[in-house]
């Protein structure tokens with residue numbers, strides 16, 4: 001029952017609405033007592049020959065009024081109680097979503113997207129059941145159960161009532177025990193279904209690899225096994241599910257048997273009338289639901305409580321990226337002083353970066369090159385405050401980047417990541433993602449600078465072409481250039497290209513870079529790349545190896561140095577020449 005206390009913040013907020021809902025439930029419970037009683041009275045009138053068309057019309061009118069009132073009050077409680085439940089679901093869903101958007105990388109490494117989706121669907125459903133079904137079953141079981149019991153005792157006969165309800169608690173126990181088993185088996189069935197879903201998704205996504213490695217047969221076999229498993233698990237669910245009805249019938253049968261036995265005796269001894277007996281039999285039928293509901297209530301509470309535990313655990317997780325009190329809100333600009341003494345990824349003992357120091361003047365370009373896994377992206381991630389825990393300090397415009405609000409820092413950095421991501425919308429909206437109200441001219445200007453404008457015009461619907469999951473397939477280079485345009489349009493103080501030109505040819509790369517250089521004369525740019533041609537025009541280039549800077553200088557200085565940079569440059573020039581000859 002403790003879940004009701006934990007959710008009291010919501011119940012209190014919706015107090016009026018819940019009270020109206022529960023009041024309507026009680027009114028319905030009272031109104032439900034009328035029809036059986038009237039049937040009893042009419043039976044008695046028939047038996048004693050005192051029935052007249054006038055009295056029959058009177059009783060029928062009462063029946064009609066009670067039915068109408070039940071209709072109205074049922075509508076009210078449904079709207080109130082289920083409406084509130086949906087509101088709770090919406091409120092907690094918002095809390096969860098806001099929380100997710102504020103979390104850091106560590107959180108998303110700990111919880112897989114699938115887990116988070118499951119919490120945001122199944123656990124919220126569990127919670128909705130408490131606020132809707134839970135409140136309903138509790139209030140209804142108590143009001144219908146009590147009013148019916150009292151009516152049986154005082155309107156008909158208390159001795160008969162005691163005997164008739166004797167087997168009924170068994171209903172509550174059965175519904176609790178079977179419900180629990182059903183829940184466990186249902187969870188197993190769901191899990192095997194999720195597993196099957198994952199498998200199908202993976203196979204379809206990897207269909208090309210599957211075929212090239214000739215693994216279709218094995219894959220189909222595995223699919224067959226998993227579907228058989230799903231069927232087997234569902235059979236176990238139905239086995240329990242089909243025990244419910246016979247159990248209810250059996251228990252009710254015992255109750256009716258005892259009622260008829262004792263009720264018959266009471267009639268022969270003139271203790272109760274036949275009409276009373278008919279009323280009574282109807283009332284017993286009305287007790288099935290409350291008894292059943294009590295058992296169900298325990299299951300709802302158990303599930304809801306476990307769901308709320310999981311949701312609260314998620315909400316309790318804290319992001320390690322926190323804004324300090326009184327953070328600077330003025331947008332970053334100025335010179336950058338980057339110094340990392342030591343940085344390791346969370347829960348990783350390896351030192352990923354050490355003694356990385358560089359200065360970058362406003363308006364200059366920095367190039368970062370190095371072998372794969374050297375630490376280029378990690379340097380950029382620290383600049384973007386994806387991780388705050390390192391020894392050292394990064395100053396931007398004379399202040400530690402951790403002293404800015406996240407908005408003041410991130411809104412003014414245009415980051416084009418390695419694995420570019422396009423949203424499922426039009427190309428135009430992907431480019432003006434930061435501000436959907438930007439006019440077409442600005443979108444086109446950004447696209448021209450990113451050298452993608454002509455490609456876009458050649459697509460079936462131009463700028464209106466849908467991209468993303470269900471859109472047209474774009475080449476890797478086209479996606480990269482759209483991502484660059486998306487960043488250009490924001491005219492960021494600092495633009496970071498993280499290997500963002502790897503899939504475009506050398507000529508296009510040159511045209512984009514020279515365009516950017518011209519447009520961004522007063523702004524700062526960082527380019528991390530494998531290709532030396534991407535960085536050779538930068539004011540300073542650093543070569544990163546094993547998490548630290550091993551060479552630095554301008555292109556000419558680095559060539560003179562005769563180290564890794566020079567070797568790489570020669571090698572890439574040779575490759576380019578050979579490619580040119582091939583063409």
Ligand SMILES: Nc1ncnc2c1ncn2[C@@H]1O[C@H](COP(=O)(O)OP(=O)(O)OP(=O)(O)O)[C@@H](O)[C@H]1O
Nearest residue numbers: 345348352370371372373374375376377378379418
């Ligand atoms: N989230 C993470 N947790 C732990 N280690 C990580 C994480 N991300 C990267 N690393 C490790 O940090 C090191 C540097 O990776 P980083 O991505 O910075 O290299 P890179 O120079 O950008 O490589 P590439 O050119 O291939 O992108 C690698 O050894 C990598 O395995």
